[in-house]
Amino acid sequence: MPEMPEVETVRRGLIENVQGRKITHVEIRYPNLITGDVEQFIEFVTGSTIQGIGRRAKFLLIHLDNGYTIISHLRMEGKYRISADPSAIDKHSHAIFSLDNGQKLIYNDVRKFGRMQLWNTDDLANNKSIAKLGPEPLSKEFTFANLKPRIVRHRKDIKTVLLDQTVMSGLGNIYVDEILWKVKIHPETPADHLSDLDIQNIIEASNTEMQNAIAAGGSTIRSYLDANGHKGNMQNSLKVYGKEKTPCPRCGTEIVKIKVGGRGTHFCPHCQVVK
DNA sequence: ATAGCTGTTATCTA
DNA sequence: TTAGATAACAGCTA
Structure with missing residues (x-):
């Protein structure tokens, strides 16, 4: 489900609804959800109060008042819902915090x-998980000086490098395609072929794309919903992701879909050429 | 009906 | 270093 803007939207929803609330009971229905000791997780979380909700890249950080934080990663389709209605719980509900x-x-x-x-x-x-993350867009570490060396030391295609959370963090498959389209770089361009201007453009495009996506409440492509059960709107502003066989908004050439690093990849073969 | 796809990441192999 | 496969899992679609 989520890239950084979606996780940020979830974070904001959680702050509104659960910050300051005490967790009176915890039920873990799918033990593999918890990394580490499940019994200990339940024991430490039960009775604590949610002090605040943070985020690092795509990780949600639920800060408790007992000195512990729940580090939560939604991966593909994880979702939080807040509800008093028992019908909100179904067979895919794996953790329930009362x-x-x-x-x-x-x-x-x-x-x-x-x-x-x-x-x-x-x-x-x-x-x-947290320690190895590279700088994320919209943070003060997300600078040309920090990013350039991290990017150009790779010979892999730029798309794969941008998805590598240890190089920079927060971007996922949708927004990387969008960013590369915006800066007119072919996703299979070797990272070490990029010019300083290319790098600078990627940094700026990443910042604006993340800003816009957060403002739109994220993208709902298949299943993403925020903590209030709302869809995002950013999917309406996407230019290439999922737009194969439709005209490029810039030049009219048909957007094509290929596989790069095992991921579906959308780009304009006219605007975006390999360097 | 079956194969192949999906917003993520960790781990293993060559 | 890198490329690729695999695994975790379930549902949707062609």
Whole structure:
């Protein structure tokens, strides 16, 4: 489901609805959801109060008042819903957090790829998943000086490099296609062939794309919904993702879909040429 | 009906 | 380093 803008939208929804709430009960219906000891997870989370909700790249950080944080990754189709209605719970509801206001925070995940783990809040930077993340768009570390060396040391195609969360983080399959279209770079261009201007353009396009997508509440392509059950609007503004066989909005050439690094990849063969 | 696709990531092999 | 396969899982579509 989510790339960074979708996770950010979920974060904002959660802040509105669950910040300050005490978790009175936890039910884990799919133990593999939890990385680490499930019993300990339940024990430590139960009775704590949600202090705040943070985010690092595509990781949601649910900060508890007991010094621990739930690190939650939605992977492909993870979703949070807040509801007091029992019908909101179905066979894909894998974690249910009961709150002190009668509402339930329900984690749904059709494909069961998402994961949660408990970690010391003070030590998040040392968490294996968090520690290796590269700079993310809209952060102060997302600069040409930081990014250029991380990008051009790779000979792989640029699309794969941009999806590599250790190079830069937060971008996923949809927005990488959009960004490369915007800056007129072919997704299979070797990363070390890019000029300084290309890199600069990618940085700027990443920032504006993320900003726009967050403002639109993310993209709902197949299943994404925010914590209030709302769809995003950004899918209406996409230029190439899912637009194969339709005309490029810039030049009219038919958008094509190929596979790059195993991922479906959309681009304009006229605007975007390999360097 | 079956094969192939899907917004992610970790891990293993060559 | 990199490319590719595989795995986790379920549902949708051609």
